[in-house]
Amino acid sequence: MSEELYKEMAQSIIDGDSEKSVELAKKSIELQMHPLDTITKGFVVGVNYIGDQFGKGEAFLPELVMAGEAMKAAVATLEPELLKLGEARETMGRVVLATVEGDIHEIGKTLVGTMLSASGFEVTDLGVDQPAEKIIGKALEINADIIGMSALLTTTMVRQREVIEELDKEGLRPRIKVMVGGAPITKEWAEKIKADGTSEDAVGAVQLAKKLVGKE
């Protein structure tokens, strides 16, 4: 019975069908299935599959993003149950993502978020134009392992350095690792501002994040 349901759950993620994934999440609650099982044996299987397919070039970005949305919706439905049980979902790690202050470009960052979620990270995406204190505040609030910062403009990329300096001042590193990204960001820049790494694309960002949390 539950095996069937797990398969359906995985499929709803693969299909990127948020309505279906929420419906299945609710059904699992009615059936008093353990929410952690629902996530790991059901929905995550779908996310892993589509992530794999994307890596092989056999699935495409819209499918990946839709799967991410369906996953997010299902987990949001299950979250109150998890809280009731006092349990937290085991993840690869917690990540706060943001585009730095003064910059409103975010497609790349959003893709990184989707890919990280699809790879098992718990991602909190703050959106664009985020000042240092907000990014750090959120990281502390959720006990983040990684902060990921994006900047598209050469005029705003300097803000990445400000966040890192602030973290150092507060003595929050190396507890919190920092990933930087965006079109003008180079490895040299990342080293110069003492970030923990950078990648040119979302697939590389996932590899980097796994490395930073020691789960390569």
Added chain:
Amino acid sequence: MQPKLSLLNDELIKRILGEACQLMLKPGIKVQNAEARQLLAESGAQVDEETMIVRIPEQIVRKALETVPRQFHLYDYEGNPKVQYGGDAVQFDPGSSGVAILIPETLEHKTSETPDLIRVVKVAESLPQYDAQSTAIVCHDVPKDIHDLYRLYLVMLFSKKPIVTGAFTNKTVHYMMDMLAIFAGSREELRKKPRAVFDVCPSPPLIWSNFGAGNLIALARAGVPAEIVSMPLAGAAAPVTLIGAVTQHAAECLSGITIHQLAQPGSPIVWGGAPSTFDMRKGSTPFGSVETAMIDSSYAQVGKSLGLPTHAYLGVTESKLPDMQAGLESGMGALVGALSGINMISGAGMLDSLLCQSPEKLVIDAEGIAMAKRMVEGMKIHTETLATGFYEGVNFKGGDFLKQKITMQLFQKEQHMPSKVIDRDSMRGWKESGAMDTFTRAKIRVQEILASYRRPELDPAKVSQLHAFVLDLARQAGMEQLPVIEDFQPA
């Protein structure tokens, strides 16, 4: 909304056809085939038997044009219509007439043999961009007398697609039609559902050789489609002006169609060619030059004004290896041909003008062809509103549209998804996958295609009959056994 390229206006087309008709009277057409001269004489043309020059009055040509089919199809092995000749359908096949094959490791242009043609056929069979096969290269491991029909034999063994082919003599054209008839079931079935079109070439300037005209007559009577491949060389075997070459092309095609329709009114025939400019430094024939593409596009427009099916040799390069020159010449040629609405565009895979086939280039060209075909599909309207309907729930965020169901539903209809031959990766991804150039990626793709290729299932009785037929002709030509073919044992 199919985008169209037109280099000529109606007035110019009229002038071209007018002067082409004048050329058929003066200097006339040299027809080196007695039967063709007789057909022309009987219909009222003025024939000089000594010089073989025929003056063909316009009214005979007009009459021939009335009976030419505006449209016909080529069929696959199963008898499904797959290639449409006529209208603005745009289709591609590999270039034929090659005598060599590129060895990708050494860049040698090796004299081609049986396994080489089989490789080309396998690759073309596996790529949907190729609507038809062609008898792409001559196999030098069999006697010359069976060169043409042996190519067809191999294509028939390894493909189900329609075939663009051609005979090298007046005798073998009959053998080749017999071979096709074995698979079709009979000559009558072949006429009803032809799988192949036969290229027939006039000789520039304004000559129909004994062989060319003989093939026209044989094909017309059999009802098997003929494709005129007129080859004006602008500046050498045709006027140096592009428009002059187009006019000579028209005269050669019109006279060919006249002979063909006199032999059998209503038989299918194609207004095609392989023109070229003439390179004044090297004395070579640059099929990849932009002026060559302009001649092709223009003559196709002339043919279309007469309502005829069209063909051209485009997407070809003078380069000796699949490099940037090959890419830019082939890509531009394919695009010009596609935008000209040419029904069959031959030439893919060819290097060194039309001499050397390359499976690696064939897979690269397939990408250019896919792009050209996408362009031909034009701007599409999938939704009721053009854009306004997309904005519900949009939060002024960059990735908003990625989350829409309609994006997932439509992106593959809007965007052609290239194979791995085309690199669109990040620097990181490109380096991690081996930092390869196009040629290297193409080599890998060829290996993948060859590894996954399976020989089509064909009626074993028909295959045996075909094999026996070809073996008999090989023995007559002095070859006791046909070359051994990997993974094929004749019964």
